[in-house]
Amino acid sequence: DAKTTQPNSMESNEEEPVHLPCNHSTISGTDYIHWYRQLPSQGPEYVIHGLTSNVNNRMASLAIAEDRKSSTLILHRATLRDAAVYYCIIRQGAQKLVFGQGTRLTINP
C-alpha cells in the first residue's frame, strides 16, 4: 500500500479557507487519492476522491499535483462543524481502506 504523510494537526479560523496537505510519493499510476474525515464520536465519512485532475464537490475541492506525489484538500469556508480528523488514503484498487494517522483539524470561532 502506498504510504501517505500528513501533518498531525492544523488549526484555522471559522469562515476562512483551509488547505490540508498530503504527500504520497510512492503512488502508482492507477492509484486513486481518497479523503475521508471523522467527526468526534462518529465513523469516518467520505469527502472526495480523484485520480489526476482536480475535483470539486459540495463538501470540498481536491487539488492534485502534476506529478501526483502530493495533493491538497481544500475546504473553502471552514465552519465549526468541519472540525475533524482528515485522512488521506491511496486506494490501490483493493477493497479495503488503509488509514494513516490523519490530520486533526481545529476550527476557531
Added chain:
Amino acid sequence: GAGVSQSPRYKVAKRGQDVALRCDPISGHVSLFWYQQALGQGPEFLTYFQNEAQLDKSGLPSDRFFAERPEGSVSTLKIQRTQQEDSAVYLCASSLAGWETQYFGPGTRLLVL
C-alpha cells in the same frame, strides 16, 4: 435514507467473556467491511465480505475473532475470550461494490475490564 447501523453502541465486557457486535449495512450494498480503531489511531482493516462470502480476513488479529454474514446482509463480529487489548471502537462499513465509496456506521465502543 437509512445509513449503516451498529449495535450495541457501547459494550463493557469482563476479560474472558465472549461478545457479539452487529452491523446492519445499507440495503442493497454488496460489500461489507469491519475495521478496528484503537484510541487515538486511524481505523485498521479486519475483514471484508462480498455478499455472504468472506473474501479477505487478513486483518483479524487472532483466531478469537470471527465474522459472519450468512444471508449477505446483516453481519456479526464475534470476539471470544475477550482480552484488555481488544478494547477499541469496532466500525462497520458497506458499499455498493468493493471499490465504491464506503459508508461507515457509528461504531461499537468495546471496553474490556
